[in-house]
Amino acid sequence: MVGGRPEEKPVKIRLRGLTKTFKHNGIQVDVLQGVDLDIFRGETLAIVGASGVGKSTLLHILGTLERPSGGEMLWEGEEVFTLDDRRLAAFRNRKVGFVFQFHHLLPEFNALENVMIPGLIAREPFAAVRQRAEAILTSVGLEHRLTHRVSTLSGGEQQRVAVARALVLDPDVLLADEPTGNLDPKSGSRLQELLLQLNRERGLTSVIVTHNMELAQALDRRVTLVDGKVVFLQGE
Ligand SMILES: Nc1ncnc2c1ncn2[C@@H]1O[C@H](COP(=O)(O)OP(=O)(O)OP(=O)(O)O)[C@@H](O)[C@H]1O
Ligand SMILES: [Mg+2]
Structure with missing residues (x-):
């Protein structure tokens, strides 16, 4: 983030008493048990914690892929989950980019096609989507791989295609779940650099779930999920 402590920035997403229960x-499994968290506009935030503690669940709720069982989630002061499913999907498409641990790309399609898909689903004009997809693939260093089938790319390249796809509709918020989890250290460092660069250049708000301590330390702030609640680390 460029300049200033995160706490001096406006709140982008506010969670209050957020709960999630699965049957x-x-x-009944009470995964999230009252999460209180402010995420500031333009910051990079790491969410860490033990396996099974609910990090992915929290990220899915942040990205409106799942609804919470209770509590509030405000985006710029507005409750999000009062929207019906159709409006929520439209909100998600416009505002949120997701990067998953296993990139979820379509392996038989090439890099350019994979990145274009969200724009085409959003019914944007083909030529404009293509131009934007080419530009973003170039910015993630893949201009020489545009027409390569994703199944033939390396793990690091595939994850960079996934980042490009997440950003093609120019979201406000990037949510990434273990983005370096399946990468070798060198590819992981390169992806880390890319995420930080995108945050600086686009003013993205980025929330990254990770077990990778090098990545977590490189971000503006870290919170830990423990027993269904967010804990702020000492000195943060
Ligand atoms: N759809 C679901 N139905 C039932 N239980 C679920 C569902 N999704 C998650 N859970 C449970 O919620 C708990 C938290 O899962 P979650 O995937 O959020 O953990 P995590 O912190 O991301 O773990 P990891 O670090 O291993 O990815 C787990 O016990 C899991 O079994
Ligand atoms: Mg997970």
Whole structure:
């Protein structure tokens, strides 16, 4: 983030008393048990915590892929989950870019096609979508791989295609779940650099779930999920 402590920036997303309960084989699992968290505009925030603690669940709720069981999520002061499913999907498409651990690309399609898909689904004009997809693939260093099938790309290249796809509709918020989880250290460092550069250049708000401590340390702030709640680390 360029200049200033995150706390001096306006709040982009505010979570208050957020809960999420799953029913599993008749047993209730209280995954999130009252998450309170402010995410500031333009910051990079790491969410860390033990396996199974609910990090992906929290990220999915932040990105409106799932609804919480209780509590509030305000985006710039507006409650989001009062929207019906159709409006929520439109909101998500416009505002949120997702990068998943296993990139979820279409392996039989080439890099350019994969990045164009969200724009075409949003019914934007083909030529404009193509131009934007080419530009963003160039900015992630893949201008020489545009027409290569994704299945033939390296893991690091595939993850950069996934980042390009997440950004093609110019979201406000980038949510990434273990983006370096399947990469070798060198590709992981390169992806880390890319995420930080995009944050600086686009003023994105980025929330990254990661077990990668090098990545977590490179971000503006870190929070830990423990027992269904967010804990702020000492000295943060
Ligand atoms: N759709 C679901 N139905 C039932 N239980 C679920 C569902 N999604 C997640 N859970 C449960 O919620 C808990 C938290 O899962 P989550 O995937 O959020 O953890 P995580 O912190 O991302 O773990 P990891 O670091 O291993 O990715 C787990 O016990 C999981 O089994
Ligand atoms: Mg997870």
